[in-house]
Amino acid sequence: xxxxxxxxxxxxxxxxxxxxLGALGFLAVALTAVGLxxxxxxxxxxxxxxxxxxxxxxxxxxxxNADWWLDQVESGLNQRLRVGARDFAGFIFGRLFxxxxxxxxxxxxxxxxxxxxxxxxxxxALALAAGLLIASPALVGLSAxxxxxxxxxxxxxxxxxxxxxxxxxxxxxxxxxxxxxxxLAALGLSxxxxxxxxxxxxxTTRWILSLV
Amino acid sequence: MTAIERQASSIDTVTRPGAGDALLLxxxxxxxxxxxxxxxxxxxxELHKGESLHVRGPNGAGKSTLLEALAGLHIPxxxxxxxxxxxxxxxxxxxxxxxxxxxxxxxxxxxxxxGLPADTRTVERLELHAFIDKPIRSLSxxxxxxxALALACRPDQAxxxxxxxxxxxxxxTVDGLADLFTAxxxxxxxxxxxxxxxxxxxxxxxxxxPAVDQDQPxxxxxAAEHSEDDRRV
Numbered sequence: 182x183x184x185x186x187x188x189x190x191x192x193x194x195x196x197x198x199x200x201x202l203g204a205l206g207f208l209a210v211a212l213t214a215v216g217l218x219x220x221x222x223x224x225x226x227x228x229x230x231x232x233x234x235x236x237x238x239x240x241x242x243x244x245x246n247a248d249w250w251l252d253q254v255e256s257g258l259n260q261r262l263r264v265g266a267r268d269f270a271g272f273i274f275g276r277l278f279x280x281x282x283x284x285x286x287x288x289x290x291x292x293x294x295x296x297x298x299x300x301x302x303x304x305x306a307l308a309l310a311a312g313l314l315i316a317s318p319a320l321v322g323l324s325a326x327x328x329x330x331x332x333x334x335x336x337x338x339x340x341x342x343x344x345x346x347x348x349x350x351x352x353x354x355x356x357x358x359x360x361x362x363x364x365l366a367a368l369g370l371s372x373x374x375x376x377x378x379x380x381x382x383x384x385t386t387r388w389i390l391s392l393v
Numbered sequence: 394m395t396a397i398e399r400q401a402s403s404i405d406t407v408t409r410p411g412a413g414d415a416l417l418l419x420x421x422x423x424x425x426x427x428x429x430x431x432x433x434x435x436x437x438x439e440l441h442k443g444e445s446l447h448v449r450g451p452n453g454a455g456k457s458t459l460l461e462a463l464a465g466l467h468i469p470x471x472x473x474x475x476x477x478x479x480x481x482x483x484x485x486x487x488x489x490x491x492x493x494x495x496x497x498x499x500x501x502x503x504x505x506x507x508g509l510p511a512d513t514r515t516v517e518r519l520e521l522h523a524f525i526d527k528p529i530r531s532l533s534x535x536x537x538x539x540x541a542l543a544l545a546c547r548p549d550q551a552x553x554x555x556x557x558x559x560x561x562x563x564x565x566t567v568d569g570l571a572d573l574f575t576a577x578x579x580x581x582x583x584x585x586x587x588x589x590x591x592x593x594x595x596x597x598x599x600x601x602x603p604a605v606d607q608d609q610p611x612x613x614x615x616a617a618e619h620s621e622d623d624r625r626v
Binding site for chain 1: 421452461464465466481483485486488489490491492494499503506507508509513544545550558559
């Protein structure tokens, strides 16, 4: 069942590549808007760039995955799998894992975009990429959780899910910190927190989908 | 509900006496609510091997909700549902449960990977090969329903719970489906299905009536035979 979910998700992601481009477009527009607003003060924009980029990337990831479970629920597949499939949870976890795999190249492009838009040097771009990759399981889990709340409760679910966005703040802080000082302790802390949040979000998402 | 009403209701039990050893499904004192409104109350039913139960009623009477409850998808407001089968039930709701971006073949593959492979003979009988490579979103309503039925009607599942299985199908497919149901019942399987206008020979009837208001939840009645105007498949 895990492999069935994994293959399905990868297949759908490949066919729906435009939605990933849409999310990158959202990121580019958001970064440009910040740049235009602070255009008169480039000296202020440059140090704030990584933090702004991080926050925008989290939002873009949530946007990119907003419809994650919509097809599964609206088609009635979710109900059929709940009744008959031998391992419903495995199927959901497979889709989550594939969603994380699909997000990796996307996040690397996002890090490059941030560095490009805010004229960051190469080491900062690499630190941004490393921070995003370490946090990626939790960020993907968060976006999957918000998407699951959406299919359960509609727009109210998105609002409730948005309340969980501050859980991504530690990653933003550590990720931005990495662009200034490379700290193994910070890396380890971020990785541990990322894995912990991933488990919580994955289990919560599975539980929500077992209700709809 | 008064004591007299409850007693009358308990008589409306869809049960075939004397076949307790071959029981596939049992619901006792079932009460179902939708959006906080009670739509079915105090329903008892049993389904034995080789039996089919036709759930009938107007829109809003609770047919789909009842099938969802029997499948374990809807938590009853009261009462219990017991499925006495080894394998999970073959369930088809009013939605087909097919991913529109995938082809017929890819949907069949997906279900097979989830431990729910369609039976080859059923696939042939429902003639899915004619559109096996087409995406579901390009199929007609009837074609998509055929794919969904092929995935729901598996011989290794003793209990089939089908919501409007005949909807959108042409007469030839309806005939093929009726043969499929008959073979399933002869193998000792059980079938609960809802339909507005079609039934099966020897299917017992559960007639649901819509709720009028909050104080008068949907009453149900059971009949051992069809009414005269029933349209048989």
